[in-house]
Amino acid sequence: MEDRDWLILQVLHNEKNITKAAKSLYISQPALTHRLQLIEKEFGVQIVNRGRRGIQFTPQGEYLAKCAKEILLRIQKMKENVLNMDSKVAGTLKLGVANFFAHYHLPTLLKRFKDQYPAIEFKVSTAWSSDITNLVYNQDAHIGFIRGDYSWQEKKQLLFEETICIASKEKIHISDLPHLPRINYQPDYLLKSVVDNWWAENYSQPPLTSIEVDKADTCKEMVVNGLGYAIMSSMLFNGIDDIHKIDIRTKEGEPILRKTWMIYHEDSLKLNMVKAFVTFMEGIDLSKPL
Structure with a gap:
């Protein structure tokens, strides 16, 4: 088994579709099918069943997909530890990163950090x-940026x-909200619960x-164009002068x-690159414009 074969199993298990998995791996569908057949031959088992709605992993395939995640994580840690054996900040x-943070803060932060540590590369995943x-x-990310008290x-x-x-857009009174048109968007469940x-x-x-x-950005633009009010983060309207804002309050x-x-x-601080980034972030005041 090559390292890439374990990656193939992991991606295929996530996608449950050979065409999508091949696209994610930047290989052709026949090439992916061929590698999968070689893996099945090596272990002497059928890994997936193919059907109209994609593929389903056999019990043996499920086990190998779980092993793939563990092996890839172990390989990643070995590579990181090797890089970490000298004092260089590299890797x-x-x-x-939460979507809002990725859009409004992350590019500037990464640029500043990259200027200090040019040997660093980034892999960024955005989500709720x-x-x-x-x-x-699950150690699929070294550092996370989240919004809300999870x-x-x-x-x-x-x-x-x-x-x-x-x-x-227009000045409104808080008591009139039930009778005014509201623009709604799908926030994460913690913010939705609070509101x-x-x-x-x-x-x-x-x-x-x-x-x-x-x-949220679409919702903001609807508000800016006077189509109704919205209840959302005040930071989204920073720099927009002609929007009326009323902070919601507890009883x-x-x-x-x-x-x-x-x-x-805490264990991730043993990696030079993680420690350097955490130290870098400790010197940043995000309550002020970057």
């Missing part, structure tokens, strides 16, 4: 914060806090949702805050 730093937490927990028992650093606001609980505490009727979108009058964290495993 591929794997980051799991809950998925990023799992990536870091459960994390290892090392974490608070990067900044932001208020959640009612944003609108839904706030609404239930303050109103006895549901919001008058006029537009549903899937992304005690305290602003409801959303926190952004950097998370990682």
Whole structure:
């Protein structure tokens, strides 16, 4: 078995489709099928069953796919440890990043870090914060950037806090919200829970949702164009002067805050590149424009 064969098993198991797996691996479909047949011949078992809806892994295939994940992780750690044996800060730093953070902060941060450590490369995965937490927990990412107070028992650093606001093009009164057109988007479940609980505490009727979108940036543009109000992160409207914002508050009058964290495993600090990046982030104040 070559290292690439284990990668083929892992990607194929994730995709459950030979065409998609071949595309992800940048090889042709016949080449992938041929490698899979050689793996099956080597182990003397059938790894997948092919059907109209894609492929299904046999019990033996499931076992080998699990082994593939463990072996690839072990190979990755060996490579990292070899690079770590001298004092150079080098290697591929794997980051799991919440979508908002990736869009508004990450490019500038990576540019600054790369200027200091040119031998570093990056592999960035963007997803919901809950998925990023799992990536870091499973060591599929060295460092994660998440928004919201997700459960994390290892090392974490608070990067900044932001208020959640009612944003609108025209000035509105908070008591009128149930009768005004609302633009809604699909946030992560923690933020949705916070906003839904706030609404239930303050109103006895549901919001008058006029537009549903899937992304926060689309929702923001709808607000900027005067199509309704939205309840979302106030930071999204930084630099936009003609938007009215009302911070939502608890019953005690305290602003409801959303926190952004950097998370990682303490053991990962043994890697020069991770330690260097964590130290770099400790010197950055994200509450101010970069």
